[in-house]
Amino acid sequence: MVEDNNVECVHPNEPIKVDDFVVATRDIADIQKMSVGLVKEISGNKIIVYFIGKNKVVETNRGNVSFLDIKKTGKPYKMKICNICHILKEDMKDFEINQTDAKGRKTTRPSCRECRKMIDGVAMKSSEKKRLDAMAPKGIFTCPICQKTTIVEVTANLVKDHDHLTGKGREWICDSCNTGLGRFKDDINLLKRAINYLKKYS
Numbered sequence: 001m002v003e004d005n006n007v008e009c010v011h012p013n014e015p016i017k018v019d020d021f022v023v024a025t026r027d028i029a030d031i032q033k034m035s036v037g038l039v040k041e042i043s044g045n046k047i048i049v050y051f052i053g054k055n056k057v058v059e060t061n062r063g064n065v066s067f068l069d070i071k072k073t074g075k076p077y078k079m080k081i082c083n084i085c086h087i088l089k090e091d092m093k094d095f096e097i098n099q100t101d102a103k104g105r106k107t108t109r110p111s112c113r114e115c116r117k118m119i120d121g122v123a124m125k126s127s128e129k130k131r132l133d134a135m136a137p138k139g140i141f142t143c144p145i146c147q148k149t150t151i152v153e154v155t156a157n158l159v160k161d162h163d164h165l166t167g168k169g170r171e172w173i174c175d176s177c178n179t180g181l182g183r184f185k186d187d188i189n190l191l192k193r194a195i196n197y198l199k200k201y202s
C-alpha cells in the first residue's frame with residue numbers, strides 16, 4: 001500500500017467540509033484503510049462519513065480521514081477507486097490491464113483484482129466443459145435468450161454459459177447474451193429491477 005503523503009489525490013492537510021470525498025487513513029472497524037467515503041456531518045472533532053463500498057454510515061474522529069480529490073484519481077493518475085469496493089488502490093498494480101491503445105497507453109478494469117475474484121466466481125468444472133462440448137452447435141444456431149439465428153462461429157461467437165456459484169454448465173448462448181447476463185451479474189433480482197425500470201416508462 002502506498003503511503004498517503006505520496007499520493008497526489010489525498011491531501012491530509014486540506015480542511016474537510018460536508019459533501020467532500022475523503023479516504024480512511026486507517027482501518028475504522030470493518031472499513032478498510034483507503035476506503036472512499038462522502039462526508040455527511042462534521043461536529044467538533046467528530047465526523048460522520050458514508051462509506052460507499054460498505055454502504056455504511058460511520059462516525060469517527062476527524063483525524064481518521066483525509067480529503068480526497070476525486071478528479072485526481074483514475075487514468076492518467078496513479079490511484080484509482082474500485083467501482084465495487086470503493087477502496088483507493090494503485091491503478092496499474094491492483095487493477096488488471098484489459099486494453100492497450102495504439103499509443104501504448106494502458107487501461108485497467110473498473111473493478112480491482114480482489115473484487116474481480118468475487119465477480120468471476122467459480123470456473124466451469126472440466127466435466128461440465130466436456131458435457132457442453134459434446135453438444136456444441138454446428139451449422140446454424142438459435143440463441144435460447146435473444147432467439148437470433150446465426151451461422152456458428154461466422155456471424156456470432158457462441159459460448160458455454162455456466163453458473164458462477166457452482167461451476168455447473170448451463171447452455172450454449174451467444175457471446176452478446178453472455179455479456180448481457182454478466183452485466184446483470186447473472187442475478188434474477190437485478191434483471192427484475194431492470195424490467196420494472198423499463199415498465200415504468202412503457
Ligand SMILES: [Zn+2]
Nearest residue numbers: 082085112115
Ligand atoms: Zn474492489
Ligand SMILES: [Zn+2]
Nearest residue numbers: 143146174177
Ligand atoms: Zn443471444
Ligand SMILES: [Zn+2]
Nearest residue numbers: 183184190194
Ligand atoms: Zn446501473
